[in-house]
Amino acid sequence: MAENETLDLADGRNSGWARLGRLIASGVEPVRAGEVAGACLLHLSKRLLKMDSKWGCQQFPVKDLLEAVRSSDRKRVSAVLARCEGHEYAQLLAECRPADDSMQVAKEFLHRILDRFGDQYELHQTGEGRFSDFDSFAKFREEMQAAAAPEIDRIAAQIANNPDGPPRSAPKAKAKREAEHSAILRESLLKVGGTP
Numbered sequence: 001m002a003e004n005e006t007l008d009l010a011d012g013r014n015s016g017w018a019r020l021g022r023l024i025a026s027g028v029e030p031v032r033a034g035e036v037a038g039a040c041l042l043h044l045s046k047r048l049l050k051m052d053s054k055w056g057c058q059q060f061p062v063k064d065l066l067e068a069v070r071s072s073d074r075k076r077v078s079a080v081l082a083r084c085e086g087h088e089y090a091q092l093l094a095e096c097r098p099a100d101d102s103m104q105v106a107k108e109f110l111h112r113i114l115d116r117f118g119d120q121y122e123l124h125q126t127g128e129g130r131f132s133d134f135d136s137f138a139k140f141r142e143e144m145q146a147a148a149a150p151e152i153d154r155i156a157a158q159i160a161n162n163p164d165g166p167p168r169s170a171p172k173a174k175a176k177r178e179a180e181h182s183a184i185l186r187e188s189l190l191k192v193g194g195t196p
Helices: 012-026 030-049 062-071 074-082 088-094 102-125 134-161 171-193
Strands: none
Touching: 012 030, 012 102, 030 102, 030 134, 062 074, 062 088, 062 102, 062 134, 074 088, 088 102, 102 134
16 A cells, blocks of 8 residues: 555645645635635645555555445445555545445545645634634635635546546646746746847
């Protein structure tokens, strides 16, 4: 089994989630926070679902666990979970409710991940600075989750359709990245060459 990921903001592998926490503290709007949360979920999903070259497997048997949860066979869920060696994300997936299809389970799983990191942001940021109380953070969190929902749906569909491989970036996001890269390149060439 590959090395376990954790749901802890202090874990260095969760630098994107830590960055989101800093953005929230700095006053970012909930919609932008939701976009960043979606990107964090995509990156995390890619890490969880890719084959580890050292171990020759995914971090945990996502396909088996997803199907076991979907089927509502708790004995099967327990048997698959026993193979996961205490993996926090596997435990989180195992806690999802049974559903008619794997996409619903994957969607709940992604929402649970966002909730766990949201709980940590709430503890660190409520009562000081931007959020004076839990209600003000709860409102922000609800808007952030709504903004992340389309990306969560897209990633969940990919996980459900291909739990053996990592999800891909949205084509629009890729095109947008390429356009931004080209703009940066043009900008840097202007500064170096002095002419367009």
